[in-house]
Amino acid sequence: EADIYQTPRYxxxxxGKKITLECSQTMGHDKMYWYQQDPGMELHLIHYSYGVNSTxxxxxxxxxxxxxxxxxxxxxxxxxxxxxxxxxYLCASGPRGGYTFGSGTRLTVV
Amino acid sequence: AQRVTxxxxxxxxxxxxxxxxxxxxxxxxxxxxxxYVQYSRQRLQLLLRHISRESIKGFTADLNKxxxxxxxxxxxxxxxxxxxxxxxxxxxxxFQKLVFGTGTRLLVSP
Numbered sequence: 136e137a138d139i140y141q142t143p144r145y146x147x148x149x150x151g152k153k154i155t156l157e158c159s160q161t162m163g164h165d166k167m168y169w170y171q172q173d174p175g176m177e178l179h180l181i182h183y184s185y186g187v188n189s190t191x192x193x194x195x196x197x198x199x200x201x202x203x204x205x206x207x208x209x210x211x212x213x214x215x216x217x218x219x220x221x222x223x224y225l226c227a228s229g230p231r232g233g234y235t236f237g238s239g240t241r242l243t244v245v
Numbered sequence: 246a247q248r249v250t251x252x253x254x255x256x257x258x259x260x261x262x263x264x265x266x267x268x269x270x271x272x273x274x275x276x277x278x279x280x281y282v283q284y285s286r287q288r289l290q291l292l293l294r295h296i297s298r299e300s301i302k303g304f305t306a307d308l309n310k311x312x313x314x315x316x317x318x319x320x321x322x323x324x325x326x327x328x329x330x331x332x333x334x335x336x337x338x339x340f341q342k343l344v345f346g347t348g349t350r351l352l353v354s355p
Contacts, residue, residue, distance in 0.1 A: 233291055
């Protein structure tokens with residue numbers, strides 16, 4: 136079934152660890168996005184991609200990095216997790232406005 | 246700068262009552278406006294977009310450029326409408342990122 140998948144759903148990790156949040160979509164979308172959302176707050180775009188080998192930073196400055204080696208895969212990496220990175224991370228894909236969102240990864244750094 | 250304002254964090258109504266979720270925006274040109282919805286334990290999903298001028302699940306939204314508003318309305322609320330609603334904005338051409346408001350939680354009581 137064409138969809139977008141994020142793993143893990145929940146992650147609790149210690150300070151200083153390297154983590155990768157996975158995002159894959161099987162809809163053939165060129166454009167993909169990562170949003171960060173704190174509880175009760177708006178979604179902030181942190182990274183986006185036009186297609187393979189294209190990555191751009193979004194509005195909200197983030198210490199995370201992304202890669203886009205394959206159309207379907209858009210992982211987000213934190214080299215050294217800190218408590219300030221605790222948040223929910225949402226991956227999405229699709230044309231302008233008509234995004235399909237994943238279920239999100241709720242990250243807690245202790 | 247693009248900005249979306251949803252003044253109400255929580256809107257509580259009784260079943261059968263009319264609902265209006267407010268959304269105001271700031272944009273220098275002619276934006277595209279969207280409403281996204283997140284039901285409990287489900288993903289964020291597109292509800293409707295202004296260019297479609299459609300009614301989804303009984304909800305409608307009219308873009309008022311003079312008042313820079315895009316309020317979401319439903320004449321008779323149902324309990325299953327209880328959810329988090331986000332208004333979002335995008336520029337009309339090219340690759341324009343989606344900017345979200347902080348969201349309004351709609352609670353429909355029996």
